[in-house]
Amino acid sequence: MSVSLPPWATDVFGKQAPIVQTSLGQALRKMQANAQAAHEQTDSNTNHTYGMARWQNQFERPRDELKDLPGATAVKPFRFSFELMLVGRGLIYPFRYSETIADVRTTRIPKESRLIRELFTFAPAPKHVQGAFDLGVEAPALPSEPRGGLTRLPQGTQLILVPFACNASELLAAYWGIAALGENRHLEWATDPVALTLPPAVISYGTRLTSIPEQATGETRKHTGFAEGSEPTLTLSSRTPSEQPRDIPPLTETEPDEDQTSEDDATH
Structure with missing residues (x-):
């Protein structure tokens, strides 16, 4: 399916917008293939292995596809296990919004963590901010001041959301666009979310173990x-x-050595 390039994409990514669009589709196809392969290898009755592999690959495969573009930079948010890619003025954040076919325009961010608050400082402001008078009580807000690699992003950086729907059986759909973080984690789309072209199969799968090494x-x-x-x-x-x-x-x-591992700000 041929998908036209939205005007905002050229404004954010410049001449590299078409290849960014294509690369994101390829990255998500590889994400799904890797997650399904991991699930099949474990022969498990649950989807835990698929979920963990999908979560990891949804960040690592876009990095692999985009890292060699001129000017592309890997950005490491504070206490986050993975890097996000900055291409041109666009900071790319992929996330799963549904396990089934659903309207992306009514989607919500899975979790409003501090990381999400920091990322959305690079997004448009929401139309309405719920305050103390709306609820009758004053709820403490999560801090949103960027930390880690996000503090080094250039002025004018724009958060580009890449919501996708998938499950252990198939990759259903993927979109990209710009949105504000509204009430109750709902997204207020500043641009119409545009469907990404998903290749029917993995184009370049990379190195995988295909045979058992010779035993002694x-x-x-x-x-x-x-x-x-x-x-x-x-x-x-x-x-x-x-x-x-x-x-x-x-x-x-x-x-x-003392274990320096810390928990992530995002959930699986």
Whole structure:
């Protein structure tokens, strides 16, 4: 299906708008293929593996497709596991809006996290902001000041949303457009969301494991037992003069690094 290029896309991405449009369609097709492959490999009765693989690939595949474009930059939001791509003036944010065929014009952002608040500082302002007098009580608002890589975005950056619908069986639809974050996570579209062209199949799937490596047999297995292998090298730490009188034994292994992993601001 041939889809025309919306005027705002040329304004945001310049001459690279057509290739950005095509690349996003390819990226989402690869996302679906990877997620389905992971699901099939686990032979699971649930969709947990598909969901995790889809969530990861919805950010990594657009990065792979767009990273070599002139001027394209990978942007890492604060405490977010993945990078978002900035091409021209457009910061691209893909997300799943439905598991079934649904009207994208009535969609909502899945979760209003602090990350989402930060991203939408690069979007148009909503027409109506719900205040304390609307509810009768004053609810604390999430901070929205950009952090991390978002602080280095150039002035005039525009958030480009890429909502898509999919499930473990198929990729149903995908769109792109510009919207404000309205009440109750509803999107107020500043542009009409335009359907992305989705290729019928993966164009370039990349490197995958297609065969099991040759296993050791016969003579190659002769000296692979634990007792016959080479002795491991131990890292010893000498005791200081102050430790020796206190009978403190020497360390036989290095201390593990402190785990620096933190939770993401977005959900799967």
